[in-house]
Amino acid sequence: MSDTVQDPKKPSRKERELQFRVGLVLDAAEEVFAETTFARASVEDIAEKAEISVGTLYNLFRSKEDLYRSVVSRAQEGFFDRVQERLSEARGPLEKVHAVVSYHFEHFHRYARQFRLYVSATNGFQWELRSMLDSEAMARQMQFRTRLIDICQDGMDQGIFKRGVPADLLAINVASLPHPFLLVWLERDTIDLMTLLPHAVTMVDRLLGVD
Amino acid sequence: MSDTVQDPKKPSRKERELQFRVGLVLDAAEEVFAETTFARASVEDIAEKAEISVGTLYNLFRSKEDLYRSVVSRAQEGFFDRVQERLSEARGPLEKVHAVVSYHFEHFHRYARQFRLYVSATNGFQWELRSMLDSEAMARQMQFRTRLIDICQDGMDQGIFKRGVPADLLAINVASLPHPFLLVWLERDTIDLMTLLPHAVTMVDRLLGVD
DNA sequence: ATACGCGATGAAGGCACGTTCACTTTCTTG
DNA sequence: CAAGAAAGTGAACGTGCCTTCATCGCGTAT
Numbered sequence: 139m140s141d142t143v144q145d146p147k148k149p150s151r152k153e154r155e156l157q158f159r160v161g162l163v164l165d166a167a168e169e170v171f172a173e174t175t176f177a178r179a180s181v182e183d184i185a186e187k188a189e190i191s192v193g194t195l196y197n198l199f200r201s202k203e204d205l206y207r208s209v210v211s212r213a214q215e216g217f218f219d220r221v222q223e224r225l226s227e228a229r230g231p232l233e234k235v236h237a238v239v240s241y242h243f244e245h246f247h248r249y250a251r252q253f254r255l256y257v258s259a260t261n262g263f264q265w266e267l268r269s270m271l272d273s274e275a276m277a278r279q280m281q282f283r284t285r286l287i288d289i290c291q292d293g294m295d296q297g298i299f300k301r302g303v304p305a306d307l308l309a310i311n312v313a314s315l316p317h318p319f320l321l322v323w324l325e326r327d328t329i330d331l332m333t334l335l336p337h338a339v340t341m342v343d344r345l346l347g348v349d
Numbered sequence: 350m351s352d353t354v355q356d357p358k359k360p361s362r363k364e365r366e367l368q369f370r371v372g373l374v375l376d377a378a379e380e381v382f383a384e385t386t387f388a389r390a391s392v393e394d395i396a397e398k399a400e401i402s403v404g405t406l407y408n409l410f411r412s413k414e415d416l417y418r419s420v421v422s423r424a425q426e427g428f429f430d431r432v433q434e435r436l437s438e439a440r441g442p443l444e445k446v447h448a449v450v451s452y453h454f455e456h457f458h459r460y461a462r463q464f465r466l467y468v469s470a471t472n473g474f475q476w477e478l479r480s481m482l483d484s485e486a487m488a489r490q491m492q493f494r495t496r497l498i499d500i501c502q503d504g505m506d507q508g509i510f511k512r513g514v515p516a517d518l519l520a521i522n523v524a525s526l527p528h529p530f531l532l533v534w535l536e537r538d539t540i541d542l543m544t545l546l547p548h549a550v551t552m553v554d555r556l557l558g559v560d
Numbered sequence: 561a562t563a564c565g566c567g568a569t570g571a572a573g574g575c576a577c578g579t580t581c582a583c584t585t586t587c588t589t590g
Numbered sequence: 591c592a593a594g595a596a597a598g599t600g601a602a603c604g605t606g607c608c609t610t611c612a613t614c615g616c617g618t619a620t
Contacts, residue, residue, distance in 0.1 A: 177388035181608060191569045211483040218489050231504030232559060235523055239553050242527035243546045259486055263474035272422040275470055278429050293442030307548050310529045312446055316453035318525040320464060335454045337518050342450050344555050348443060392578060402599045
């Protein structure tokens with residue numbers, strides 16, 4: 139019998155060809171999903187960009203959601219693989235942390251498009267158009283940011299905050315410092331948010347360089 | 350002629366009643382939008398929760414998008430108003446920064462539901478279900494986090510990183526430190542991402558407490 | 561050369577949902 | 591109290607889009 143039992147490590151030519159084709163489709167899907175949200179991206183657009191028909195797309199993936207998951211997963215895998223690489227090259231904790239931070243910058247410098255997917259993978263967010271925001275809301279947002287920049291500038295001028303970083307970057311970092319804490323809180327709904335506050339204060343103080 | 354010219358400062362009873370009703374509808378809409386994304390939230394659900402018909406909803410708001418904008422705008426306004434309050438009470442830059450951070454915690458402790466809207470307003474993100482993520486992707490995410498926690502713990506044990514904060518919180522802060530920089534970069538597409546890296550490194554060093 | 565099988569195709573099905581509008585109910589006013 | 595205005599209603603409409611499936615084209619084996 140022509141029992142085509144293959145070496146399980148080495149998939150057949152057919153199999154490899156399939157994986158290659160799937161990869162091309164994922165490329166196209168990544169491009170489309172990166173441009174908008176999951177809901178707004180259309181299967182037809184993806185099929186067209188991949189130069190296959192919608193039917194074929196559904197032969198390769200069970201559903202739009204399945205396709206999206208695969209795209210995000212692949213992008214995330216690529217990202218983390220490279221981070222791990224850097225981590226294993228780096229010696230000592232400080233160097234390792236620097237490697238992680240640096241690689242974030244390098245990665246999105248190269249694959250700028252993937253940023254939306256990255257956010258989706260790490261936080262469960264999806265992008266929406268900024269234009270969804272009221273112009274009033276935009277204005278308030280800007281006003282608040284300016285206010286915070288001024289405060290940081292004052293602190294530095296008065297020698298209370300450590301110098302060495304532009305005031306606007308410092309301000310933006312301060313403003314987004316609560317976010318990771320809030321995300322942690324949402325993740326484990328057992329903990330009380332307020333118990334995290336002291337730690338957050340410690341972290342801002344470090345950012346500002348106050349003892 | 351019964352020219353009902355009103356004192357422009359004091360709207361008519363009708364007008365005030367309308368505003369009150371609009372407020373109730375916004376409450377309902379906030380609840381629904383906070384539960385899912387803009388795309389997934391349905392106008393019918395909102396109308397039902399507000400105990401009005403879909404038609405009435407469309408008498409009050411031009412479109413679903415208009416409604417969403419109003420909800421976000423109102424939530425954001427409430428948030429910023431209170432922050433400004435705290436800011437004006439606080440004396441000196443450090444106290445002001447502390448006030449801002451503290452209020453983030455207080456606010457979402459009280460209005461936990463608004464978190465999604467807050468993110469939407471500040472970053473232009475929308476939430477998606479976590480379940481959209483591959484289980485593999487989840488695992489990778491977790492693995493990376495654990496790796497980073499270990500590194501932070503090592504650093505603290507070796508006396509390289511400053512103590513005083515749980516290793517997991519430190520790790521999460523390190524991991525999300527690049528985010529504000531990336532958002533700044535996306536906002537002003539004129540700048541080169543890599544020019545921001547040195548500042549990011551400075552900020553991590555401060556977070557870690559290395560000189 | 562012919563028959564067979566497997567993947568590709570895209571038009572049609574079906575559904576979900578935003579929006580409208582003719583009709584009804586409620587309120588106002590003379 | 592009646593007539594007219596204003597506001598409320600929800601069924602119907604239109605649109606967009608995911609998914610399916612009968613059909614087709616092409617390579618392979620006999």
